[in-house]
Amino acid sequence: MNQNQLFNRTRASLACSYAVVMGLILGLLGLGVYRAIAHAHLMALDNELESLAGTLHDSIELKLEQPGRIEPIVKDFFPNLCKNQVNCQLQLPKPQHHILSPITQGNYYIRFLDTSGSLLAVAGTVPEGLPQALNKREWQTLSDNKGISYHQITVLLHTQNGKDWGYFQMGRSFKEFEDYLGTVKLILKLGLPISLVLVGGASWWLSGFAMQPIYKSYRQIEQFTADAAHELRTPLAATQATVESALLMQQLDEKEAQDILATVQRQTQRLTQLVADLLLLTRMDKQTASIHRGYLDLNDIISDSVEEVAMLAMGAKVKLKSEIRVEQPLQIIGDEDQIYRLISNLIINGIQYTPDGGEVKVCLDCCDNYAIIQVQDTGIGIAPNEQKRIFDRFYRVSSDRSRSTGGSGLGLAIVQAIVSAHHGSIQVQSQLGKGSSFIVQLPLESKYKVEGTKLYTEENTIFPMGASIGNLWRL
Numbered sequence: 001m002n003q004n005q006l007f008n009r010t011r012a013s014l015a016c017s018y019a020v021v022m023g024l025i026l027g028l029l030g031l032g033v034y035r036a037i038a039h040a041h042l043m044a045l046d047n048e049l050e051s052l053a054g055t056l057h058d059s060i061e062l063k064l065e066q067p068g069r070i071e072p073i074v075k076d077f078f079p080n081l082c083k084n085q086v087n088c089q090l091q092l093p094k095p096q097h098h099i100l101s102p103i104t105q106g107n108y109y110i111r112f113l114d115t116s117g118s119l120l121a122v123a124g125t126v127p128e129g130l131p132q133a134l135n136k137r138e139w140q141t142l143s144d145n146k147g148i149s150y151h152q153i154t155v156l157l158h159t160q161n162g163k164d165w166g167y168f169q170m171g172r173s174f175k176e177f178e179d180y181l182g183t184v185k186l187i188l189k190l191g192l193p194i195s196l197v198l199v200g201g202a203s204w205w206l207s208g209f210a211m212q213p214i215y216k217s218y219r220q221i222e223q224f225t226a227d228a229a230h231e232l233r234t235p236l237a238a239t240q241a242t243v244e245s246a247l248l249m250q251q252l253d254e255k256e257a258q259d260i261l262a263t264v265q266r267q268t269q270r271l272t273q274l275v276a277d278l279l280l281l282t283r284m285d286k287q288t289a290s291i292h293r294g295y296l297d298l299n300d301i302i303s304d305s306v307e308e309v310a311m312l313a314m315g316a317k318v319k320l321k322s323e324i325r326v327e328q329p330l331q332i333i334g335d336e337d338q339i340y341r342l343i344s345n346l347i348i349n350g351i352q353y354t355p356d357g358g359e360v361k362v363c364l365d366c367c368d369n370y371a372i373i374q375v376q377d378t379g380i381g382i383a384p385n386e387q388k389r390i391f392d393r394f395y396r397v398s399s400d401r402s403r404s405t406g407g408s409g410l411g412l413a414i415v416q417a418i419v420s421a422h423h424g425s426i427q428v429q430s431q432l433g434k435g436s437s438f439i440v441q442l443p444l445e446s447k448y449k450v451e452g453t454k455l456y457t458e459e460n461t462i463f464p465m466g467a468s469i470g471n472l473w474r475l
């Protein structure tokens, strides 16, 4: 399976997992909403039924004189009251003409039963096929012969003198409610697949978005491996070609042998340097590079570094000078070898990318508890769009131009790794054809707090210390 397939498969399985989880959440949410709507509606209907039944019960009870006898005045409450199944051609009053019009609008029915459970009268819209037998439970759910459900409330009525009169039952059809729930169900049933399709699309997009950094990092590793292999192959190929041509020669005089060995040594050195740089970068990435932190005098390091590369500058016909703008020695806490490497990498770059007759200046200054090291040159400069990339591993502004310097494109990557290991920062200012300036800021020793065998940075990062040798620690 190639890498693209692997990424696509991972993305698809990630998207599927998202979609399944989201589908489950949406499904549960839909079910919850449905149950909540149904419950709220049912409660509202039951409350309405209960309050109507209560009002009617209280009003009627005041008028009842004899158990089981319906007083004529009760007819005023229920204009379509039908007693003993006589005269039951119910003439429903127009809703607006009666205070109890909701009862006559088709949703409610009322039944009066005596204490033995015999039906005395009915009112409202009495459904056919409801069970006739008296059930004294207060709340009941019944169905008529069309399968429509009703909620019914049963209350005991008393006469004016407190005797049991009989029962008053009031029921309400749930057809409207069931129709309404049916519509909600339909909306949810149709909405769920549509939402799932949308969730699927969103999951695909999201998983792509989530995989971007992994994909980018994978591409970087791939690029890094290819670049490293390429850089390693160059000196190896040169060595191989030199050795092969030497082997083809019948005889070698001493001078030729010396030249061949010098070439092999040069290429081996290049290879060794490249491997050492790669190892250093990898270890710094993993933060396993052992750093010997100690108090360092930057004034000395800069003077020494300038002295060390003076011959190189002379050979390149570049004027090299240093300018220490501080009166006191500037002390930092850091690894001596790495700080030397940082400064000499920048100076060597300045010399390499400055034509004959140019100048490279190294300045040391301080500001706000930071040492500022500036390496300025009057060289070829770097285009603005390249300035961000020159710190990338193996990146060279122009391969041809850089190759003539023998550079591998790791120098500035190492500089940046050293700067961050020392809690500093680096900036580049450059103009094509005019020169470049690399400005490094490193925290001065006063920015750290040393307590016993521990070293604290300003951000309170603690460096564990091993053995302390004078003012040098191996971390």
Ligand code: ADP
Pocket (backbone or CB within 6 Å): 349, 350, 353, 377, 379, 380, 381, 382, 390, 391, 395, 396, 397, 398, 402, 405, 406, 407, 408, 409, 410, 411, 412, 413, 436
């Ligand atoms: P190299 O080993 O190729 O010099 P570096 O990482 O040190 O690699 O630099 C990366 C690229 O940045 C170089 O190829 C070069 O093009 C550019 N560069 C670095 N320093 C300078 C400078 N002082 N002036 C102009 N270009 C520079």
